[in-house]
Amino acid sequence: xxxxxxxxxxxxxxxxxxxxxxxxxxxxxxxxxxxxxxxxxxxxxxxxxxxxxxxxxxxxxxxxxxxxxxxxxxxxxxxxxxxxxxxxxxxxxxxxxxxxxxxxxxxxxxxxxxxxxxxxxxxxxxxxxxxxxxxxxxxxxxxxxxxxxxxxxxxxxxxxxxxxxxxxxxxxxxxxxxxxxxxxxxxxxxxxx
Amino acid sequence: xxxxxxxxxxxxxxxxxxxxxxxxxxxxxxxxxxxxxxxxxxxxxxxxxxxxxxxxxxxxxxxxxxxxxxxxxxxxxxxxxxxxxxxxxxxxxxxxxxxxxxxxxxxxxxxxxxxxxxxxxxxxxxxxxxxxxxxxxxxxxxxxxxxxxxxxxxxxxxxxxxxxxxxxxxxxxxxxxxxxxxxxxxxxxxxxxxxxxxxxxxxxxxxxxxxxxxxxxxxxxxxxxxxxxxxxxxxxxxxxxxxxxxxxxxxxxxxxxxxxxxxxxxxxxxxxxxxxxxxxxxxxxxxxxxxxxxxxxxxxxxxxxxxxxxxxxxxxxxxxxxxxxxxxxxxxxxxxxxxxxxxxxxxxxxxxxxxxxxxxxxxxxxxxxxxxxxxxxxxxxxxxxxxxxxxxxxxxxxxxxxxxxxxxxxxxxxxxxxxxxxxxxxxxxxxxxxxxxxxxxxxxxxxxxxxxxxxxxxxxxxxxxxxxxxxxxxxxxxxxxxxxxxxxxxxxxxxxxxxxxxxxxxxxxxxxxxxxxxxxxxxxxxxxxxxxxxxxxxxxxxxxxxxxxxxxxxxxxxxxxxxxxxxxxxxxxxxxxxxxxxxxxxxxxxxxx
Numbered sequence: 206x207x208x209x210x211x212x213x214x215x216x217x218x219x220x221x222x223x224x225x226x227x228x229x230x231x232x233x234x235x236x237x238x239x240x241x242x243x244x245x246x247x248x249x250x251x252x253x254x255x256x257x258x259x260x261x262x263x264x265x266x267x268x269x270x271x272x273x274x275x276x277x278x279x280x281x282x283x284x285x286x287x288x289x290x291x292x293x294x295x296x297x298x299x300x301x302x303x304x305x306x307x308x309x310x311x312x313x314x315x316x317x318x319x320x321x322x323x324x325x326x327x328x329x330x331x332x333x334x335x336x337x338x339x340x341x342x343x344x345x346x347x348x349x350x351x352x353x354x355x356x357x358x359x360x361x362x363x364x365x366x367x368x369x370x371x372x373x374x375x376x377x378x379x380x381x382x383x384x385x386x387x388x389x390x391x392x393x394x395x396x397x398x
Numbered sequence: 399x400x401x402x403x404x405x406x407x408x409x410x411x412x413x414x415x416x417x418x419x420x421x422x423x424x425x426x427x428x429x430x431x432x433x434x435x436x437x438x439x440x441x442x443x444x445x446x447x448x449x450x451x452x453x454x455x456x457x458x459x460x461x462x463x464x465x466x467x468x469x470x471x472x473x474x475x476x477x478x479x480x481x482x483x484x485x486x487x488x489x490x491x492x493x494x495x496x497x498x499x500x501x502x503x504x505x506x507x508x509x510x511x512x513x514x515x516x517x518x519x520x521x522x523x524x525x526x527x528x529x530x531x532x533x534x535x536x537x538x539x540x541x542x543x544x545x546x547x548x549x550x551x552x553x554x555x556x557x558x559x560x561x562x563x564x565x566x567x568x569x570x571x572x573x574x575x576x577x578x579x580x581x582x583x584x585x586x587x588x589x590x591x592x593x594x595x596x597x598x599x600x601x602x603x604x605x606x607x608x609x610x611x612x613x614x615x616x617x618x619x620x621x622x623x624x625x626x627x628x629x630x631x632x633x634x635x636x637x638x639x640x641x642x643x644x645x646x647x648x649x650x651x652x653x654x655x656x657x658x659x660x661x662x663x664x665x666x667x668x669x670x671x672x673x674x675x676x677x678x679x680x681x682x683x684x685x686x687x688x689x690x691x692x693x694x695x696x697x698x699x700x701x702x703x704x705x706x707x708x709x710x711x712x713x714x715x716x717x718x719x720x721x722x723x724x725x726x727x728x729x730x731x732x733x734x735x736x737x738x739x740x741x742x743x744x745x746x747x748x749x750x751x752x753x754x755x756x757x758x759x760x761x762x763x764x765x766x767x768x769x770x771x772x773x774x775x776x777x778x779x780x781x782x783x784x785x786x787x788x789x790x791x792x793x794x795x796x797x798x799x800x801x802x803x804x805x806x807x808x809x810x811x812x813x814x815x816x817x818x819x820x821x822x823x824x825x826x827x828x829x830x831x832x833x834x835x836x837x838x839x840x841x842x843x844x845x846x847x848x849x850x851x852x853x854x855x856x857x858x859x860x861x862x863x864x865x866x867x868x869x870x871x872x873x874x875x876x877x878x879x880x881x882x883x884x885x886x887x888x889x890x891x892x893x894x895x896x897x898x899x900x901x902x903x904x905x906x907x908x909x910x911x912x913x914x915x916x917x918x919x920x921x922x923x924x925x926x927x928x929x930x931x932x933x934x935x936x937x938x939x940x941x942x943x944x945x946x947x948x949x950x951x952x953x954x955x956x957x958x959x960x961x962x963x964x965x966x967x968x969x970x971x972x973x974x975x976x977x978x979x980x981x982x983x984x985x986x987x988x989x990x991x
Contacts, residue, residue, distance in 0.1 A: 218735065230564065234402055241530075242402070243563040245506045251767060251844075252952050253735030267641035268530075268563035268634075271709025273722030287729035291722040308733035312947050312954060313772040316731045329723045347968050 209262035215289040216281030221351035226257045232367040233261045241268040298331045300357045304338035335395040349388040356392025405560040408531035410435030412538025417575035420460035422453040425845035426472030427507040428561035429500035437857045446857045449816040450475030455482045461495040464577040469497040473514045487521045488597040490586035494542035496552040503678045504705035513679035518656035524552045525656035527632040531565045559634040609657045617653025628670025635676045642712045667692045739953035740971035742911035745884035751775035761785040761809035764843045772950045783817025785809045789832035790825045808835040812842035812850040825904045826875040833897040834906045839913040871906045884909035887978045932970035939984035946976040
């Protein structure tokens with residue numbers, strides 16, 4: 206049990222959590238780990254809150270985790286980090302994209318987007334917060350924010366002996382290889398700061 | 399080299415390796431990707447059937463003709479397919495026959511949480527329950543051997559976590575299976591009372607034989623470690639137990655779960671101090687094990703409701719709770735799913751939601767989201783294809799009880815072909831003034847864009863006969879029919895006004911515009927103006943009235959400090975619904991002003 210690492214990706218439907226977790230799993234398999242990945246399709250993908258779980262180690266049984274079991278949480282949106290925080294181990298850590306996407310109740314005025322989320326999270330666990338959407342936009346494509354976050358995750362996990370760049374180059378569409386390689390580097394750099 | 403496959407992809411691989419020739423399905427989460435992947439193999443015939451009953455019947459026909467055949471569906475789809483299934487269970491298979499029931503504990507994407515293992519017992523057929531992707535391949539292959547050896551339809555019961563989790567598999571080559579050439583055998587294939595009465599005995603004899611198979615099935619395995627705790631589990635529940643208990647417990651891992659290997663369970667129970675049956679949803683195995691006189695724990699420690707996970711098993715068996723980081727609840731607000739930016743359903747729901755004294759009946763699909771604020775355009779929904787028949791009964795009930803309201807019902811194009819046609823037949827034949835709306839977005843949307851009889855393409859993307867919705871509606875005898883672009887709010891409103899004015903007869907509105915996420919066909923491109931130039935808000939003109947926000951479009955933003963709306967350019971696809979709603983013309987297509 207103890208040799209298994211659990212990574213929880215959370216975000217909003219359509220943000221590309223699945224592609225980021227796919228690149229991660231390919232790298233982990235090539236490195237010889239047993240890997241399980243779980244995702245949910247269907248209704249929640251329509252702008253709802255989404256999560257993907259990747260677990261790796263010598264031998265993995267369960268594809269999913271319960272509360273208090275993730276070693277690291279990668280949130281593609283600020284408020285989603287808080288929603289899923291209870292799945293993080295005490296002593297776990299977070300990588301959080303500080304971009305804010307208003308949910309439907311916020312847009313319709315039923316409630317306000319919460320303030321001071323990152324400060325609250327930092328009271329509990331180490332948080333690497335970065336504006337991955339801005340970084341990706343500055344590089345030329347806001348949609349590569351997912352690979353910026355992947356870079357930050359790899360840095361936080363210390364998984365440096367896997368050739369991530371060749372995996373990215375094999376996985377994404379040819380027209381997006383350059384931008385995604387830049388995004389990956391920028392994410393790693395942001396996580397080192 | 400090992401490959402990482404989802405359970406659904408692995409079932410498709412298993413079918414390929416097992417030499418299956420024919421596969422049919424109706425899409426439904428979490429089963430959809432099985433047939434999408436079967437369609438990638440040239441050696442198998444694959445199709446989207448209009449509904450699960452038809453998929454089951456088509457696969458039954460293929461089996462009777464002599465080839466190995468398959469059907470897939472989500473758990474509620476088995477309700478639709480139950481009629482042919484229960485009688486096929488009496489008849490003889492010819493080519494091997496298996497089907498997948500993909501259950502959804504936790505209701506991630508379903509309207510109920512039924513436990514379809516009960517169907518195996520109810521229909522007296524055989525059942526396998528894989529727990530990971532490798533088992534999806536291996537058990538699929540074994541299922542065909544069991545089907546042909548015992549002359550039984552086999553259910554492969556999966557759950558969301560098996561369907562949509564990826565794990566490593568070893569692939570093997572396809573084993574071609576020669577067809578069992580068809581010979582007329584009325585005495586085992588014609589379901590008339592005289593024959594079924596004889597087959598009834600065959601079913602019971604077969605079940606006894608299958609009990610024998612269950613005892614020796616290689617997928618029902620004992621794994622002895624510490625004997626204080628003994629676990630009986632199948633499917634994903636086994637993985638959770640193994641994760642939590644490791645070598646602190648012994649296991650009887652079951653892969654063939656109907657009929658159960660009761661002697662094996664008894665022998666295992668005798669070797670352990672306390673027996674725990676760990677299963678999601680109903681006490682399906684527990685009740686049978688208790689009935690056999692074997693004491694066990696089960697639903698006294700494991701909940702019946704919702705899907706399990708390792709923590710729940712830990713809390714139930716070890717009484718150990720696990721909690722995570724406790725962040726203040728004020729840090730997040732709900733994020734329900736929403737109709738996409740540019741969704742053609744938005745215009746319809748926006749106009750419908752404004753009507754008073756209207757009962758709005760929905761169905762199963764993306765349009766289930768029309769009920770949420772701010773659109774608020776739904777009162778109720780039941781199951782696939784039900785909207786029109788429920789509306790028919792509702793309209794009559796209102797009249798019989800002298801309640802002055804009108805009923806509007808809606809369903810999508812794929813749902814119309816699924817069972818909505820029958821539903822509309824009721825409305826036409828028996829007559830009611832229900833306003834029936836077919837939201838034709840030219841694709842099956844919610845499950846991820848599968849073709850259907852109305853799109854003009856088949857599962858392999860090849861041209862197919864296009865069945866025109868309006869022609870079908872008119873052929874059913876509906877006289878009042880109009881087709882409208884739902885993104886044109888003025889036209890949408892006028893069309894609703896027209897239908898509301900028809901008080902004595904049924905009326906049908908077809909809203910026709912392609913799903914914004916769809917890969918547009920050449921016909922879509924020719925027929926619709928699909929310009930995706932985004933809209934922009936002129937800040938000087940915007941008066942901060944928030945009227946645009948009442949469309950519920952996720953591309954809109956509102957700056958409450960400066961009281962101005964804006965539109966996220968990366969999200970907007972230029973549907974112009976907000977532009978039509980704005981009272982001061984502050985919104986325009988980018989580049990138009």
